[in-house]
Amino acid sequence: MRTESRIYLGVGSFFLLILIVYFLWSKESTGSVLLLASAGLGILPGLYMGWWSRRMRPRLEDVEVVEPLDISGVVGTFPENTIFPFTLGIGAWLTGLAFVFGVWFAVIGMGFVLGAAVAATVESKRASLAEPANRPAPGGDGRLRDR
Amino acid sequence: MTSLLSTEKTGSQVEESHPPGGFYRWITSVDHKVIGKNYMYTALTFMFIAGAMALLIRTQLFNPNGHVVGQQTYNELFTIHGSMMLYLFAGPFAFGGFANYIVPLQIGAPDMAFPRLNNLSYWLFLTGGSTMLLGFFTASGAAAFGWVAYAPLSSNPYSPGPGPDLWIVSIALVGFSGIFTGVNLVTTIFYLRAPGLTMFRMPLFTWSMLVTGILILVAFPVLTAALVMLYADRHFGAHFFSVQGGGVPVMWQNLFWFFGHPEVYILALPFFGIISEVVPVFARKPIFGYRGMVFATLAIAGLSTGVWAHHMFTTGTVLLPFFSALSLLIAVPTGIKVFTWIATIWGGQIRFGVPMLFAMGFIPAFVMGGITGVMLASPPIDFYTHDTYFVVAHFHQVLIATTIFAGFAGIYYWYPKITGRMLSERIGRWNFWITYLGFWVTFMPQYLLGLRGMPRRIAVYSATDGFTFLNRVSTVGAYVMAIGMALFLVNVVRSWRRPVAAEDNPWDGATLEWATSSPPPTHNFHSLPPIRSARPVWDANHPEHSDAAPVIAGGDESAH
Ligand code: HEM
Numbered sequence: 171m172r173t174e175s176r177i178y179l180g181v182g183s184f185f186l187l188i189l190i191v192y193f194l195w196s197k198e199s200t201g202s203v204l205l206l207a208s209a210g211l212g213i214l215p216g217l218y219m220g221w222w223s224r225r226m227r228p229r230l231e232d233v234e235v236v237e238p239l240d241i242s243g244v245v246g247t248f249p250e251n252t253i254f255p256f257t258l259g260i261g262a263w264l265t266g267l268a269f270v271f272g273v274w275f276a277v278i279g280m281g282f283v284l285g286a287a288v289a290a291t292v293e294s295k296r297a298s299l300a301e302p303a304n305r306p307a308p309g310g311d312g313r314l315r316d317r
Numbered sequence: 318m319t320s321l322l323s324t325e326k327t328g329s330q331v332e333e334s335h336p337p338g339g340f341y342r343w344i345t346s347v348d349h350k351v352i353g354k355n356y357m358y359t360a361l362t363f364m365f366i367a368g369a370m371a372l373l374i375r376t377q378l379f380n381p382n383g384h385v386v387g388q389q390t391y392n393e394l395f396t397i398h399g400s401m402m403l404y405l406f407a408g409p410f411a412f413g414g415f416a417n418y419i420v421p422l423q424i425g426a427p428d429m430a431f432p433r434l435n436n437l438s439y440w441l442f443l444t445g446g447s448t449m450l451l452g453f454f455t456a457s458g459a460a461a462f463g464w465v466a467y468a469p470l471s472s473n474p475y476s477p478g479p480g481p482d483l484w485i486v487s488i489a490l491v492g493f494s495g496i497f498t499g500v501n502l503v504t505t506i507f508y509l510r511a512p513g514l515t516m517f518r519m520p521l522f523t524w525s526m527l528v529t530g531i532l533i534l535v536a537f538p539v540l541t542a543a544l545v546m547l548y549a550d551r552h553f554g555a556h557f558f559s560v561q562g563g564g565v566p567v568m569w570q571n572l573f574w575f576f577g578h579p580e581v582y583i584l585a586l587p588f589f590g591i592i593s594e595v596v597p598v599f600a601r602k603p604i605f606g607y608r609g610m611v612f613a614t615l616a617i618a619g620l621s622t623g624v625w626a627h628h629m630f631t632t633g634t635v636l637l638p639f640f641s642a643l644s645l646l647i648a649v650p651t652g653i654k655v656f657t658w659i660a661t662i663w664g665g666q667i668r669f670g671v672p673m674l675f676a677m678g679f680i681p682a683f684v685m686g687g688i689t690g691v692m693l694a695s696p697p698i699d700f701y702t703h704d705t706y707f708v709v710a711h712f713h714q715v716l717i718a719t720t721i722f723a724g725f726a727g728i729y730y731w732y733p734k735i736t737g738r739m740l741s742e743r744i745g746r747w748n749f750w751i752t753y754l755g756f757w758v759t760f761m762p763q764y765l766l767g768l769r770g771m772p773r774r775i776a777v778y779s780a781t782d783g784f785t786f787l788n789r790v791s792t793v794g795a796y797v798m799a800i801g802m803a804l805f806l807v808n809v810v811r812s813w814r815r816p817v818a819a820e821d822n823p824w825d826g827a828t829l830e831w832a833t834s835s836p837p838p839t840h841n842f843h844s845l846p847p848i849r850s851a852r853p854v855w856d857a858n859h860p861e862h863s864d865a866a867p868v869i870a871g872g873d874e875s876a877h
């Protein structure tokens with residue numbers, strides 16, 4: 171995580187440097203505001219990751235020498251097929267077309283977007299319940315176990 | 318559930334046990350490889366459509382007072398040609414196509430970090446991209462204000478009708494798609510690397526895509542915001558960019574180029590990454606100066622946000638020395654990259670496969686475009702050449718060098734991995750040489766035309782201007798290029814009809830994508846080689862020439 175943090179901090183500080191020179195020299199506002207926003211965009215996540223990198227054990231992807239044992243096992247859960255991004259995309263597109271062809275497009279579009287948002291949430295909740303690690307303990311209260 | 322080392326399924330995964338088929342499978346798949354291929358097909362289709370427009374434009378300019386198309390149509394053509402090439406081909410082809418497909422493989426990940434978001438990105442790209450073309454079917458035609466949409470030309474009084482609005486909506490949707498992909502790339506590269514794959518062991522293509530992702534996150538939101546302001550000006554009576562209401566037209570240029578210049582590096586960096594993969598593999602040497610390459614990439618990213626107004630020198634409102642100096646500075650890391658590639662080729666045991674041909678062709682083409690860029694970065698020269706064909710030649714040379722030559726190096730390099738089939742070397746060579754010849758014949762005359770004063774974005778010139786001969790040469794070159802590009806299609810069709818099976822690692826590649834089958838299985842890897850250097854597959858295949866820490870089966874002594 172340390173390298174990741176440094177990349178963000180490095181790029182962010184560089185933007186900050188350009189900002190200072192640019193603002194003092196030109197007093198032009200549009201570019202200064204944009205540079206300020208960019209500097210923030212670099213420095214904030216950089217600080218956040220740096221903060222965490224000091225408080226956690228190095229991750230396996232950050233150590234130079236890993237034991238073969240470390241690289242076995244589960245990486246994570248990845249979904250395979252779902253229709254809802256497509257639905258959401260169509261909804262967003264129709265909503266976009268509303269800006270050209272009239273508000274009624276947005277009515278249909280937002281219907282798709284909201285429907286897809288709800289359905290995708292339900293779907294991923296189901297999928298995570300189907301994971302053995304998340305399955306409610308037999309006889310438990312049916313809630314997700316803490317991990 | 319997907320585990321890296323075992324393929325056993327846990328029965329609990331309902332979706333995995335009943336994969337849907339055909340069309341439904343295609344639209345519902347969140348596999349980064351399926352989405353990456355969709356992106357490539359779509360972006361290449363947009364490229365060929367925009368290329369056809371370019372031929373029309375060049376045909377119009379073959380004769381003085383050309384009348385192939387009318388003036389208004391001409392403006393629509395160059396606008397949509399440029400917009401499609403830049404927004405719908407070059408960027409999405411790189412970060413939606415190549416990066417989506419290759420980055421997870423190169424870092425040993427089963428998929429992107431947000432597979433569903435990835436799928437959504439693609440649909441926003443496809444629908445948004447097609448929306449731009451809808452403009453041609455409206456009564457008042459497509460947008461006609463150039464890919465930069467300068468205010469006040471893009472405001473309602475001068476560009477009325479739905480065409481420009483379709484353009485705005487299109488770019489906004491594609492912009493969101495790009496932002497989502499940027500988030501996805503950065504997260505994937507930060508959090509899904511295989512154990513032992515530290516940041517400074519990442520392949521240079523992955524590095525390029527990381528930096529591109531960060532640049533996308535800096536640049537694209539600015540464009541989206543500017544588009545919202547433009548739309549508000551057009552329809553809600555806002556006056557951000559109109560003088561009458563107290564607005565500032567030049568502010569559009571500031572906003573646009575704050576996006577626009579990082580954008581040109583968003584388009585270039587991924588392709589630099591491809592060259593950095595192809596060159597060492599075909600020169601059979603490790604890259605010369607890995608860390609230097611990484612820092613050059615980061616330096617380009619940093620500097621590229623501080624140079625936007627070199628596109629605005631002639632507005633008279635910008636700080637000339639600041640922008641000129643930073644623009645000249647950006648040539649330094651770019652130069653470092655070029656020298657690194659040359660130093661890698663130098664003394665290598667070069668194999669002239671088609672990917673290497675394209676990569677070596679890329680270098681002089683890019684250097685020519687880059688040098689004229691440095692010239693343009695000096696205001697006295699820019700005052701003279703701004704808005705002439707000199708600029709047109711500059712950016713076409715850098716863009717075609719990167720997106721076409723480096724892009725095709727990438728296609729020929731990874732096609733066996735992606736499809737499990739080889740492309741024909743013979744057709745590939747013709748593909749390269751004809752396109753390459755056409756490229757120089759098309760664009761070198763345009764520098765001269767620019768120096769002689771031919772303005773860009775004009776539909777006709779007069780016979781007495783003295784532009785006729787050079788324009789004809791340029792048009793002929795464009796047709797030659799088109800023939801070369803058509804040969805690529807021939808090559809692809811041939812590989813469908815008469816497939817030649819590809820091995821898993823046909824080029825003796827060094828990075829992790831060559832450790833899996835061609836094409837890779839769902840979730841990419843059944844097992845990974847140990848990662849002890851930046852070239853894990855090379856270490857595994859050539860232990861005698863490897864400088865990685867040795868691995869002892871069953872336990873690692875060196876770790877104790
Ligand atoms: C070596 C570093 C480079 C420098 C110093 C540079 C400099 C410039 C300058 C000063 C202009 C403005 C010319 C004018 O409008 O009067 C320009 C235009 C342009 N450059 Fe570059 N450039 C460089 C590399 C690149 C690269 C790598 C790309 C893309 C791959 C690129 C793409 C463009 C485009 C698209 C335009 C034209 C924009 C338009 O007005 O439509 N440049 N460049």
Ligand SMILES: [Cu+2]
Nearest residue numbers: 578581627628
């Ligand atoms: Cu620029």
